[in-house]
Amino acid sequence: MSAADTHPTVQVDIVSDVVCPWCIVGFLQLDQALQQTGIQARIRWHPFELNPAMPPEGQNLREHIMEKYGSTPDQSQQARQQLTKLGAELGFAFNFDDDSRIMNTFSTHQLLDWAETQGRQHPLKMALFKAYFTDQKDISEIDTLLSAVSEAGLDAEAARSVLESGQQASSVREKQEFWTSRGISGVPSMVFGGKYLVTGAQGVDAYRQILHRCMAEAA
Incomplete structure (x- = not known):
């Protein structure tokens, strides 16, 4: 042992x-x-996927939260402040502003599915969280995704091939269905x-x- x-x-x-x-x-x-x-x-x-129908250009985050959950602007601001404080206590920086956007995340899930086969899924997940919440990057953009891939110790060109070929797309859909079918x-x-x-x-x-x-x- x-x-x-x-x-x-x-x-x-x-x-x-x-x-x-x-x-x-x-x-x-x-x-x-x-x-x-x-x-x-x-x-x-x-x-x-929280928002599987989200278009490629995404949506303003505050507008999205107000539409989806019926939050008022004050409630949305309070929620952001709560998250920022909680994140800081846990050593994570949330950076929100009026231009923050919600994105379509299907590409990120395809890369995470591939990264699991490479033994680097967790580092990529952490890099993507940081890119989106801390660095306020557009995680539907290929350059942002490939930067996170490199940060996680994965090959960027291999990742580009994963996205262009769609080789992980059906696997991701199957896994999503597995979990949603179980409630x-x-x-x-x-x-x-x-x-x-x-x-x-x-x-x-x-x-x-x-x-x-x-x-x-x-x-």
Whole structure:
């Protein structure tokens, strides 16, 4: 048995979208819980599109939130301030302004699906979150995507080929259907140990408890 095998490990499947702020918040809360407990996780990210019909040019984020959820401008501003504060507490920078836009994310999911086959899915997911929320980049643009790919240690030209060929498109659609057919309608949705479903960003304490529960049952 190797030294790595002595560490307790839990499989965590996370259904998410790159433009979902609560997905990065939830992951960072989970990450803190993992650090506090000493438990390790095998993280797998799965595709979910919050706005599959979003056109290529995207939409102003504030307008989108108001249309989709009926939020007032004040409510939208308060939500952004809450996320910015929460992100800072978790070591992540949310940068919102009046020109922030929501994007179509099907291309990001195709790249993440490919990156899993290369063993670099998680670094790419983190790079995409940073590109969109921190750097305010257009993640439907090929140059933005390829920059994130390079940052994650993947080959940019291979990634370009993935997008141009559409080779991962059907795989992504199948995985989306798998999760939606099982009742997943919002993100983040995390499945711990293939058994416990937790939806939304639940906080460090809640994740710590479920990690301990998984390990106790495994023992």
